[in-house]
Amino acid sequence: MLDPAEAEQIPGGHDPALREEIAHTTARALVHEGRATDDAEVTARILRLVETEGLDTVAALWADAAPVTLPGALWRLFVLREWVRRDARTVGLRYRLGVEHTPVAEVVAGAAGPSPEDMRALADSVLSGVFDGDLAVALERAAAFCRILATGAAVDADSVEPTDPARGSRLTFGAASLVATADDLDAAARCWRADQLD
Template sequence: MRSSRSGFLASPSGSSRPARPAQLDPAILDHLGGGLDPEKISEMSHASAAALLDRVHHTEDPQVVQRVITLVDTEGVDIIAQLWSDAEPDSLPGIMWRLYMLRTWMQRNREQIARLWRLGEPVATSASAIAGVDETPDAADIARTADSILSGAFTGDFAVALDRAGAFTDVIAAGLRLQAKRITAAGKEPAPQPSGENGDSGVRKARHDAQTRTARLMHTAANLLTTSRDFREGAHLWRRGRLE
């Protein structure tokens, strides 16, 4: 299983990122597909997502809610990936998969995400109100928001939780684009020109590294915007009784 972290945010090392919140390793896909009817897998995916959501909505036990929220932490991502990761984004299991991966990503990258939020939302707007994030959040605020969005999906209005997730990812995408623009602008500023072949090579490498980092940040921002659209479409379908 590739880390769910890789689905959203560029790491300090600048590694590339997939377009989905996470992807199954081909070996897992081969194992899962061994003799199992894809239609049966789809049925299990939808049934398990609906059953889990329904059970938590009808419980008053906070311990049950906490166990469901921390399912990935305690049981590992495979427990939901095997059923939900291939589900379409306009389906209940597909949306719940994205909600779990959003929480995991936020928890693991809370400090970096807090900085991106402050960059993308320097002044509180409607996005701040919808997402439920302070104007200048710190890492702890991001962690609390991650839990709040997912718990709200199970204990509150599911569509509202999806709206919050969509607003949150929009702001982080804006932060990533602004960060990319700053890197591009810095690369255009005149810099000391070292003499000699090694100096020229170093300048070219620095420019190339900056261009690569900028491209990856923009790519990640685009992926986040796609995920945001998935959340908003899911909210729309849920309100119409068509998210299954």
């Protein structure tokens, strides 16, 4: 991975075409290296990428990538995992609220339960599936997880709307964002299966 200081030294580092090239090159390299080894420690190091490199560094690489690209999909997976890692209690609550309305998504996502530990294990399992399983399945599991969380946020929004309309609006907006992310991840899975995800 490029150190942020090294990235700044690349001539024309703010050129959008160069940023896109770096995003795609690093995403391909990370996925290729992760899939080329059976070493569990390599997968564990990749999972800890945000913790070791920082979310800002990962964002600088991939956040501006189009959603249905390899770097765009990886960015969404790493952000989802980071959200779960930082706020597993809230994610578990949203999951618990959403899962009763989305039973098929629950099966696809594959969580053992709604506890914070279960949510962290699910996020790690989905992300590690990119490197040691079928990438399309990992993307579909993440999409199903997002749909459950979106439903949970919408249910929560309905319950708080009468007493706290501003919070209800934020939750509704968050639910819509999660649905959009799920749609992007499903589209990325289809592209991967068609050998068109770059």
